[in-house]
Amino acid sequence: LMVWLRRTTHYLFIVVVAVNSTLLTINAGDYIFYTDWAWTSFVIFSISQSTMLAVGAVYYLLFTGVPGTATYYATIMTIYTWVAKGAWFALGYPYDFVAVPVWIPSAMLLDLTYWATRRNKHMLILVGGTLVGLSLPLFNMINLLLVRDPLEVAFKYPRPTLPPYMTPIEPQVGKFYNSPVALGAGASAVLTVPIAALGAKLNTWTYRWMAA
Numbered sequence: 181l182m183v184w185l186r187r188t189t190h191y192l193f194i195v196v197v198a199v200n201s202t203l204l205t206i207n208a209g210d211y212i213f214y215t216d217w218a219w220t221s222f223v224i225f226s227i228s229q230s231t232m233l234a235v236g237a238v239y240y241l242l243f244t245g246v247p248g249t250a251t252y253y254a255t256i257m258t259i260y261t262w263v264a265k266g267a268w269f270a271l272g273y274p275y276d277f278v279a280v281p282v283w284i285p286s287a288m289l290l291d292l293t294y295w296a297t298r299r300n301k302h303m304l305i306l307v308g309g310t311l312v313g314l315s316l317p318l319f320n321m322i323n324l325l326l327v328r329d330p331l332e333v334a335f336k337y338p339r340p341t342l343p344p345y346m347t348p349i350e351p352q353v354g355k356f357y358n359s360p361v362a363l364g365a366g367a368s369a370v371l372t373v374p375i376a377a378l379g380a381k382l383n384t385w386t387y388r389w390m391a392a
Contacts, residue, residue: 226364238379247295254287309376313368
């Protein structure tokens, strides 16, 4: 019974986090509609995606204890999100409506950290969490670079609930100190570490709950 409970809890957690990451991506990833706010939205996107990746990947990685499972987890999240992207596209939204985050390279760094530090949990949290926070905004900048002209998309497919103060006017030119990658990486590097620690703690709590 305990083995069954442990496995059920484990897989349920994976599914819940993966599904929620998809929903989070749909909301955080449509920054193309807020052209004036694209830089700000990208920073929020970076923080939300790096922390979401860290909490699930660290949990999953420590649960199995096998380097490589973080990448596997990020692949699950990516597949879920591409399915969601296809569903929105089928509903008539533009192909660019959901920007699929590039989770996999950051998850690979997490796996590499766990392997290189000889499966040291604390190094995974500190170094791995920092690497995820620093790298994810960099890898995801490709989403901003490859997306169709944001102004064109924003005016062609206006959000029906878009508040007046967020109506796209004209794109703001970001200076270096306003760089969404730099700001996103800085904020994410700080915030992803405690969230990675939360993923590790969730693993401990799950085992304790199952052992009770």
